[in-house]
Amino acid sequence: MAEDPTAAMAKECKVRLKISDDTIFEVEYAVAMQSQMLKNALSDTGTDGTVPLHNISSEIMAKVVEYCAYHVNAANTISEKDVKIWDQEFLKDLDQATLFNLIMATQYMVIHNLQDLICQTVADRIKDKSAEEVREIFNIQNDLTPEEEEEIRHENQWAFEEEGWPEIQEEVRLEG
Amino acid sequence: MAHDWEKMKKSNSDQVVDNVDAMNEIFKHLDAHSLAVASCVSRRWYVAAMDDNLWEVICTRHWPASGICIGRLKCVVNVMGGFRRLYVKWLHPLCTHSAASNSNTNSKDLDNNVVWTADQVHLSLSLLSVEYFEKLGPFATASCHGNSCTISRPQLLHKEQEKAEDGHYGKTFYKEDQRHPNWMAHFS
Numbered sequence: 001m002a003e004d005p006t007a008a009m010a011k012e013c014k015v016r017l018k019i020s021d022d023t024i025f026e027v028e029y030a031v032a033m034q035s036q037m038l039k040n041a042l043s044d045t046g047t048d049g050t051v052p053l054h055n056i057s058s059e060i061m062a063k064v065v066e067y068c069a070y071h072v073n074a075a076n077t078i079s080e081k082d083v084k085i086w087d088q089e090f091l092k093d094l095d096q097a098t099l100f101n102l103i104m105a106t107q108y109m110v111i112h113n114l115q116d117l118i119c120q121t122v123a124d125r126i127k128d129k130s131a132e133e134v135r136e137i138f139n140i141q142n143d144l145t146p147e148e149e150e151e152i153r154h155e156n157q158w159a160f161e162e163e164g165w166p167e168i169q170e171e172v173r174l175e176g
Numbered sequence: 177m178a179h180d181w182e183k184m185k186k187s188n189s190d191q192v193v194d195n196v197d198a199m200n201e202i203f204k205h206l207d208a209h210s211l212a213v214a215s216c217v218s219r220r221w222y223v224a225a226m227d228d229n230l231w232e233v234i235c236t237r238h239w240p241a242s243g244i245c246i247g248r249l250k251c252v253v254n255v256m257g258g259f260r261r262l263y264v265k266w267l268h269p270l271c272t273h274s275a276a277s278n279s280n281t282n283s284k285d286l287d288n289n290v291v292w293t294a295d296q297v298h299l300s301l302s303l304l305s306v307e308y309f310e311k312l313g314p315f316a317t318a319s320c321h322g323n324s325c326t327i328s329r330p331q332l333l334h335k336e337q338e339k340a341e342d343g344h345y346g347k348t349f350y351k352e353d354q355r356h357p358n359w360m361a362h363f364s
Contacts, residue, residue, distance in 0.1 A: 100192035107198060115201065123205035131216035138193050143219050152216050158264050159212035 015042065016050040023058050024050065027065055034068040036110035055108065060101045066090070067114050091121055096138070199224035208234050208263060231260035235267060238292045249301070256308040265307070266300035267292065 013029035015038065029047060032038045041051055053061070067090060074083050094102070099118055106115035126134055135142055144152065192198045203211060203225055211234070215225035236246050236259075253262055271292060 100198075103192050103198050103201065104195070107201065116205075119202045120205045122202050123210070126202075126206060126214055127210045129210075129213065131213050134213065134217050140193050140218050140221075142217070144222075148219075149216065152222060156212040156215060158268060159209045 013047050015047055017061065018050045018052050018054075019056050019058055019061050020054050021058060023061075025058075025061055025065060028069070028072070030072045031065065031068045034072060034111055034113075036112070038109065053109070056105050057101070060098070060105050063090075063094075063098070063102060064105055064109065064111065064114065068111065071113065087117055091117070193218075194220055196220055196224045200227055200230070203227075203230050204233065206230075208268065226260065228254070228258040228260055231258065231263055235259045235263050239297060253301070253304070256304050262300060262304050266303045267296070270296055270300055 014026045015029055015032040017025040017027065017032075017038075019025060032042065038051060045051075056064075070086060070090075071083070074086070078086075091099075099122055102118045103115065103122070106112075106118065125137055129137070134140070142149070192202075199214075199221060203214060206214060208231075211225050211230060215222045232250065232253075239246065253259055256262075257265075
């Protein structure tokens, strides 16, 4: 049975990615195609050269490749339930800095499924928390003046009331 | 607010929590209540959480069953104050009341469990438009989110009708069929 030429290329072709510390990552073509950005870049230049990814570290690149490689293989062979279990394991020991770096990397490389997974994980840490708790978790400086903070809280009073038809304030105009 | 968004995007940080684009991606996964909390965290989070595209998703994710064509509606809702206003001012309290009278659902659960009925959506849209037209002065140019639009015909009709009823004109100036109840036709 003749092999599909695209599948053959996917198995044999390697794509070279040069990252921030000049390390070269060699990944299979099919794995690289998980990134929309690489897909576009390689369709223009072909697979012979090296694609520079200067703003991604080797630790993050390793994680991205691990995820994409698994999902390429899992595509038609592993049940959705098992893929989800793998995804949770993948996320398990990632610290916040790694999660954030993965968000930036997946935004840059345009890898939607990994970006959604990480963003959902971060969003879950925001849910059911107060603003002060969120600031502590993410180590965010509160740069709102007391007046601005009061206005915004009042604007969002509806979210904390069980019933009633609250007033909606005009949007706070923030300068700077 | 469009000005703040663009300004903050231009000064986007490498830090995710200060990067408006990145926060916007994360906020797409939040319910309305959490989005409201997020907007209280910092200036950049406020700007990111106020993106009306996020609120469009929150409003419309429960609409499919109600058969409303969202594409046509979007420009109209944007002119009348946006999806956040629609949600906060009308959809949320309307459906909170309905849910509260049926069960012990609180507002946080509401975001995840509710499916709006067609009647609730239509009523919310009607109330949004009534509120909007009440604010228009005669022959005023409406300005929302940096876009300008002139809504002269409906308000003119309304004002002229008022004048006619006050006896300003010798006879009733407008026939019944010219008092168009469907405001959406003006924008199609």
